[in-house]
Amino acid sequence: MHAMQYELPLPTDYDMGIIRARVARVGHLLDDWEGLGLKAYLIRERGVHGSPVNQYAPFYLWNTVDGMNRFLWGGAFQGIVNDFGRPAVRQWTGLAHAEGTGAHAAFAVRRREPLPDGTELTALMADAVAETERLAAEDGAVLAAAAVDPHRWELVHFSLWEHATAKAGGDVFEVLHLSAPGRDRLPRGRQW
Known part of the structure; x- marks a missing residue:
């Protein structure tokens, strides 16, 4: 699994x-x-759910690098570039994914956090997996995922919810649409 977002x-x-x-x-x-x-x-939207900004920020979970590359380099992404300029595209390597019991994703929460120097990576990644499972088990959770950028040493937690929630701690987004053609094929649990 690979995670990707541009803002x-x-x-x-x-x-x-x-x-x-x-x-x-x-x-x-x-x-x-x-x-x-x-x-x-x-x-x-600025002023809604604590947001200080107006922002469009799609978030992706990819099953294959081929699919991600076809999106970025095959023409689909060019529409964003043509209309808004070329944004920086952030990518993270998948750590964990867990499905919740919620049915309809109306909100998303994204939390990015730096991984501190001097901390054992194995323990940090185990904590990220446990947090993914905790989030997915919460009432109203549709799914949760965790991924890491080993260049910036940044962890991202991403979760989808039926309702706005503070249980995940992070930036709250409204979900306008969910394309999920391979959601059932996203690997579950720990990804190593």
Whole structure:
């Protein structure tokens, strides 16, 4: 599993209805993308759920590098580049994935945290797996995942929820659409 996200910061007076309309128009295009586990079309609106910004920030869990590369280099990503410029695309290596019992993803929570120097990596990764399982077991959780960027030594926890929650601790996003053609094929549990 590979995690990926890009963030498009938008002006404070930006009409977020433009992003909602865009997702309504094109969100379905990845509903059957080969190699994609899921794409959550995410937004944050300034002043809503504690967000200080307006932002469009899709989050992906990929089953295959081929699928991810086909998205980035095969033309699909060019639409974002054409409309908003070329954003930095962050990638993380998958650590864990767990399914919850929630049925409909209306919100997402993303928490990024640096991995401190001098701490044993095995223990940190075991804690990340345990946190993924804890989040997925919470009432209203649809799924939870953890991944790490070993270049920046950054851990990301990502979870989908039926309702807005503080149980996951992090940035809260509204889910506008969920493309999940390979969600059932995302590897479960610890990924090593």
